[in-house]
Amino acid sequence: MSILTIIGARPQFIKASVVSRAIVAQGGLSEIIIHTGQHFDANMSDIFFDQLGIPRPNYKLDIHGGSHGEMTGRMLAEVEQVMLKEKPDRVLVYGDTNSTLAGALAAAKLHIPVAHIEAGLRSFNMCMPEEVNRILTDQVSDILFCPTKTAVDNLAREGFSDKPVQVLNVGDVMQDSALFFAQRATAPRGFHLSDGFVLTTLHRAENTDDPARLAAIVGALNTIHATVAPVVLPLHPRTRMAIAKAGLSLDVYVVEPVGYLEMIWLLQRCGLVLTDSGGVQKEAFFFGKTCVTMRDQTEWVELIDVGANELVGADQANIVATVTRRHGQKVEDQHQLYGGGQAAERIAQYLSSR
């Protein structure tokens, strides 16, 4: 069976690294990879292919920038051309980006079955581009690989139990990835801080595109850096531009986006994770660290339920108070919330049995 995988953004490279390896190990499956180009900086794209052993993409489309509609539309047209040429038996998409939606939609229109990894997640906030992308992608998929029981329940609530599709709780491929690469973590070049720093990432549009939220978050980071512990911020290119545009100044330890192996090294040594990322919320948990999340909702509600994560929105005082209170608190993964690290294997097995 031939599988056409579509990826384009940093978290998808990380997820694809474990699934592509499982596809090879499974046997009987061949994989063609399209990289749409959504993330294109060397430190947002190439470094992951180099570090994680992902097969080189067979097609690199170099589509990035522009509005959501423009980017998605260009991807739709170009991905369709590849599908017409390659005639895959199945298309595989990950998560919630414009690349995911374009791939799923192009395939559905050509009657190529779609498997969605990370299906069923919901923030219930339709202002998030990711929420729109994931809901529509789920609608046109016939295999929905869910990372959690919550995701399965979300799909059941939307009527998926009555549809002729497969909804499977396989666990989260990001746990596979964290476990696999944990032993290979490496220090970022020139990093000199001692353990216990606050590891921060910031890139959600709801924060970067809203000047009031962005200013409150930058204010909180500066205060935490001065009063709690050094804040280490591998700065996403979009956030860098937004901060410059808003005329804000960051007085924290800012570095360029780091590779995944460096990110794991930082996760292993930090005293707390402060983020608005989806993936990083779970990675904090995988490495036993408390997470404080600068959003109003999260798709990973089980982390809130077990007390490993707190939502603080973009409220400056709340961010500072919560980080001050929770800094250094460890969390324990006693709950097998994310499948235990065999998600990719389960996915490859299932795909080969179809």
Ligand code: UDP
């Ligand atoms: N990540 C990384 N380098 C960084 C920041 C994040 O390798 O400088 C990794 C992080 O460990 C996680 C993934 O990128 O595995 C998360 O991606 P991102 O936060 O961009 O997307 P989201 O998960 O929010 O969709």
